[in-house]
Amino acid sequence: MTLFVGLILVAVFLAFARLMFMERLSTLLALPLMAMAFVTIATVSDIAIGHQTEEDEHLSRFTEWRAYRSELQEAIARREELFSELLESAESELANKPITQAALKEWISQTQAQIGAQRSDLESRLQQHSNFFHKPPFQNGAHSEINAALDTVPVERLGTELKQIAYAADSEVDREAIEVALTRLRDDYAQSISAANPTTSVWADGFDYVGRYLGLTIRAGSLYLYATIIATLFGGMFAMYVSHLNIADRLVYWTAEFGGERPMLVALAVFLATAVIFTSVGGLGTVIMIGTIILPVLRSIGLSPIVGAGVFLIAISMGGTVHPVSRRLWMDFYQLSAQQLDPLLWTMVSIYFATGIAWIAWGSRKTLLSSFQSEPIADARPALHVPPYLMIAPIIPVAMVYLGEIDEIVAFTLSIAYMFICVASREGAVRNLAKSLIQGAQAVVPPVMLMIGIGLLIVALQTPPVQGYMKPLISAAAPENRWAYIAVFALFAPLALYRGPLNVWGMGLAVSAILIGANVLPPAAVLGAILAAGMLQGVCDPTNTANVWIAGFQGISVNRILRFTLLPIWLAAALAVVIFAFRYVPA
Numbered sequence: 001m002t003l004f005v006g007l008i009l010v011a012v013f014l015a016f017a018r019l020m021f022m023e024r025l026s027t028l029l030a031l032p033l034m035a036m037a038f039v040t041i042a043t044v045s046d047i048a049i050g051h052q053t054e055e056d057e058h059l060s061r062f063t064e065w066r067a068y069r070s071e072l073q074e075a076i077a078r079r080e081e082l083f084s085e086l087l088e089s090a091e092s093e094l095a096n097k098p099i100t101q102a103a104l105k106e107w108i109s110q111t112q113a114q115i116g117a118q119r120s121d122l123e124s125r126l127q128q129h130s131n132f133f134h135k136p137p138f139q140n141g142a143h144s145e146i147n148a149a150l151d152t153v154p155v156e157r158l159g160t161e162l163k164q165i166a167y168a169a170d171s172e173v174d175r176e177a178i179e180v181a182l183t184r185l186r187d188d189y190a191q192s193i194s195a196a197n198p199t200t201s202v203w204a205d206g207f208d209y210v211g212r213y214l215g216l217t218i219r220a221g222s223l224y225l226y227a228t229i230i231a232t233l234f235g236g237m238f239a240m241y242v243s244h245l246n247i248a249d250r251l252v253y254w255t256a257e258f259g260g261e262r263p264m265l266v267a268l269a270v271f272l273a274t275a276v277i278f279t280s281v282g283g284l285g286t287v288i289m290i291g292t293i294i295l296p297v298l299r300s301i302g303l304s305p306i307v308g309a310g311v312f313l314i315a316i317s318m319g320g321t322v323h324p325v326s327r328r329l330w331m332d333f334y335q336l337s338a339q340q341l342d343p344l345l346w347t348m349v350s351i352y353f354a355t356g357i358a359w360i361a362w363g364s365r366k367t368l369l370s371s372f373q374s375e376p377i378a379d380a381r382p383a384l385h386v387p388p389y390l391m392i393a394p395i396i397p398v399a400m401v402y403l404g405e406i407d408e409i410v411a412f413t414l415s416i417a418y419m420f421i422c423v424a425s426r427e428g429a430v431r432n433l434a435k436s437l438i439q440g441a442q443a444v445v446p447p448v449m450l451m452i453g454i455g456l457l458i459v460a461l462q463t464p465p466v467q468g469y470m471k472p473l474i475s476a477a478a479p480e481n482r483w484a485y486i487a488v489f490a491l492f493a494p495l496a497l498y499r500g501p502l503n504v505w506g507m508g509l510a511v512s513a514i515l516i517g518a519n520v521l522p523p524a525a526v527l528g529a530i531l532a533a534g535m536l537q538g539v540c541d542p543t544n545t546a547n548v549w550i551a552g553f554q555g556i557s558v559n560r561i562l563r564f565t566l567l568p569i570w571l572a573a574a575l576a577v578v579i580f581a582f583r584y585v586p587a
Contacts, residue, residue, distance in 0.1 A: 001045075001049055002049075002468070002469055002472065003472065003473070005041070005042065005045040005469045006469040006470055006472060006473045007473070008041060009038060009041060009042065009466065009469055009470055010470075010473060012034065012037050012038065012041065013034070013510065016030050016033070016034045016037075017501050020503075027450060027453070027505070028446065028449050028450055028453060029453075030453075031450070031453030031454055031456065031457045031509075031510070032221075032452070032453040032456045032457070034457060034460075034510065035217055035221060035453070035456040035457040035459070035460035035461075036214065036217065036456075036460070038457075038460045038461065038466045039210075039213050039214055039217050039460045039463060039465070039466060040210065040214065042463070042465035042466040042468070042469055043062075043209055043210045043213045043214075043465050044210060045465070045469065046060060046061045046062040046209070046465050046468075047062045047202075047206045047209060047210070049062070061130075061464055061465060061468065062205075062206070062209055064129065064130060065132055065205070065209055066202075066205050067129070068126070068129040068130075068132070068142065069205060069208075071125060071126060071129070072126060072145075072146070072149055075122040075125070075126060075149070075150060076149060076150065076152065076153060078118065078122065079118070079119075079122070079150055079153035079155055080153050080189070082114070082115065082118055082155060083153050083154070083155045083158070083189055084189070086111055086114075086115075086155065086158055087158070087182060087185065087186060087189070089111075090107075090158065090162070090178070090182055091182060093107065099173045099175065099178075100173065101166055101173055104162065104165070104166040104173050105163075105166050107162075108159050108162050108163050108166065111158065111159050112156075112159040115155050115156060115158075115159065119150060119155075119156075122150065123146055123147075123150070126143070126146050127143055127146065129142070130142075130464075131143045132212070133212045133213065133215075133216045135216055135220040135459060135462075138219060138220035138223045138224070139216055139219060139220050153189070154185055154188045154189065157185060157188070158185055161181045161184075161185065162178065162181060165177050165178060165181060213463055213465065216459065216463070217456055217459050217460045217463065218456065220455075220459045221452070221455040221456030221457070221458065221459040221460065222452050222455060222456065223455070224332070224454075224455030224456075224458055224459055225329065225332050225333070225451045225452070225454060225455045227328060227332055228325065228328045228329045228332050228451055229448050229451050229452070230409055231324065231325050231328045231408040231409055231412070232325050232444050232447055232448055232451065233440075233441050233444060233448070234408070234409050234412035234413060234416075235280070235282075235323070235324065235325045235397075235408070235412055235444070236283075236440040236441055236443050236444030237412070237416065237436060237437045237440030237441055238280065238281070238397065238412045238415055238416055238440065239280065239281035239282060239283065239286065239440060239443075240436040240437075240439050240440030240443060241416055241419055241420075241432075241433065241436035241437070241440065242280070242281055242393060242394060242419070243281070243285070243286065243289060243436075244432055244435070244436050245386065245390065245393075245419060245423060245432075246386055247386055247390060247391055247393050247394065247419075248277045248281065248286065248289065248290055248394065249289060249290065249293050250386040250391060251273050251276070251277060251391050251394070252270060252273050252274065252277075252290060252293045252294050252297070253293065254273075254391070255269040255270055255272070255273040262301075263301040263302055263303065263364040264360065264361070264364045266297065266298075266301050267298060267301070267303060267311055267360045267363070267364055268357070268360055270294045270297055270298060270311065270315075271311050271314070271315045271356050271360060272315075273294075274290060274294060274311075274312060274315035274316065274319065275315040275316075275318040275319035275352075275356075276319060276394055276395055277290060277319065277394050278315065278316050278318075278319030278320050278323070279319040279320075279322050279323055279394065279395065279398045280323065280324065280394045280395070280396075280397050280398055280415075281394065282320060282323060283443060283444075284545045284546060284549065285443070287316065287545075287546045287549060287550070288549060290312075291312060291549065291550060291553060292553070294308075294312060295308050295309075295312060295550070295553055295554060298311060298312075302364075303363055303364065304363065305554035305555055305556050306554070306556060306560060306561065306564050307359070307360075307362075307363030307364075308363075308554060309550045309551065309554050309556070309561050310359050310363065310539070310561070310564065310565050311356065311359065311360060311363070312550060313538070313539045313546065313547065313550065313561070313565070314352060314355055314356040314359060314539055314569075315356060316538070316546065317352060317534075317535065317538035317539055318349055318352035318353060318356060320538070321345055321348045321349050321352065321531070322345050322346070322349060322398060322402070323398075324397055324398060324401045324408040324411060324412070325408065327341065327342075327345065327401065327408070328408050329451070330345075330527055333454070333458065333509065333512070333513075334512070334516065334523040334524070334526065334527045335523060336523055336524060336527070338405065340524055341524075341527075342402065344524055344527065344528055344531070344580070345531075347576070347579060347580075348531050348532075348535075348576060351535075351572050351575060351576050351579075352535070352572075354572075355535075355568060355569065355572040358568065359568065387422070389422060390419065390422045390423070393415060393418065393419050396411070396414070396415040396418060397411040397412050397414075397415045400414065400415070416433075416437075420433050450505065454509050457509065457510055457513060458509075458513050461510070461513040461514055461517050462513070462517055467517050467518075470514060470517070470518070471517065471518045471519075474514050474515065474517075474518035474520065475518050475519075475520050478515055478518060478520040478521060479520075479521070479585075480520055480521070481585065481586065481587060482581045482582065482585045482586065482587050483581075485521070485525065485529070485577070485581045485585045486577055486578055486581045489502075489529040489532065489533065489577045490532075490573070490574040490577040490578065492533075493532060493533040493535075493536055493570060493573040493574065493577070494533075494536055494566070494570065495533065496508065496533035496534055496536045496537040496541070497536055497537060497540060497541050497542075497543075497562075498541065498542070498543055502529075502530060502533040502534075502537075503534075503537055504530050504531065504533065504534035504537055504538075505537075508530045508533065508534070509530075511530070512526050512527070512530055521585065522584050522585070524580075524583075524584045525580055525581070525584035525585050528576065528577070528579075528580030528583075528584060529577060529580065531576070532573040532574075532576035532577045532580065533573060535569050535572055535573045535576070536566070536569050536570060536573055539565050539569045540561065540562050540565045540566050540569055541562075542558035542559055542561070542562050547561055
């Protein structure tokens, strides 16, 4: 039965992958829907299996949950029984005859010792069960309700209220005050009986079981990447401010002018400048803004449209690899420290750089250069003068994060403050800053929604029901040694194309979560494989909006970009897989 349910979950995964691949369903919807489907199928299967196997030696998850619920109700009943006994004792011993302060204190001491011993025993028994629906720091789980459930019976209040009466008395205790306190506690006891003891049928517990896991997925999943989401908002505001200040386009113009008329040098300078810009900004708007400048520059020196497109795309992916927001996402998703993550990212940057140099060297050969391709650079010059000290703004947050080990949010905030100080004397500087902050936050709503979906999927795949059914299949199929890792991820790296299962911003994250959940590969090895496959997605994928715009601007088709870039980028991705295999995967 476990294998059958696992195959159903795999079928659900493949169905969503197909819908995303065929672009019938957006990733923004596919990831949360997949998470809900996984949890629903797994928990309903737990109920079916659990109801059939209650007599088995090894209890199912649902059967154990019912056992916990039953024992919790039994604990409440024992508390009610003790409370009833203590009320009767108090009424017979305290309310019907004169009582001294010393005698009342002694009775209270004995009662509190009895209450404390029972509560410790009940809590110990209940906490031996699994802490269902537990996801720190987002949800406390089933154990958090033990105290609240036991407190529905006001046993401890009996000793507390009588103690207040005892300390308020001189020698003889006011019997009327005792009677009032006992009456109030008796009324609370009657209410607790009506509020406790909910139905414990299979159907009621089943709905509760499924509903709690769905609630856990929605709540904890929405908050799972909260640090990345906030960093994305600040990164969007920073990127929009850079755009409004014309820093990025002026930087490209400056590097092109520095290169003169030497194609190799100009292409290299533009490549590096673009990579630097995309270390801290991103989005299609930035691609269009920078592309309308550098692509004519590259064509003016004789580079063919396909070569210019490749230079631009490799540079974008190279810079985006170390973007502070992406770095925070990988740290949160894969649970890697900065010391573990940064060497991996800089290895990817080195491979992108080597690939870019090789691409430029091939594309700038004299046999490929053509004056027929030469066109004058568009005269869309920046409207404002950009001083040199402002042009370093794109690298400030990256330097702070990687060299200063400063948090991404703080780095973006300080960088925005630096840029504002540089232009504070300009007319409308405050208005420009406010507009940039608002528009920047609005621009990153789609990736924020995607990250919420990613969080839901991560939490869903980490729940015990889903893991219980998926882990055996993934453990059997996943590569567990170095050579299998190389064979699988190097050979199938093109599966990142067309929103495939290794797509770094879609199904690739689902694959990662499953592999990490199955504990068959180190998280760094999983991330390395996904980033390596992501090279093909970032540079070659015809479904990327950047590729579509660049192809249209260059007068070529997106499939032509794919045909020319596929082989070299695939080889670079395979090289990355080999490096990560020897670094992270045991032999």
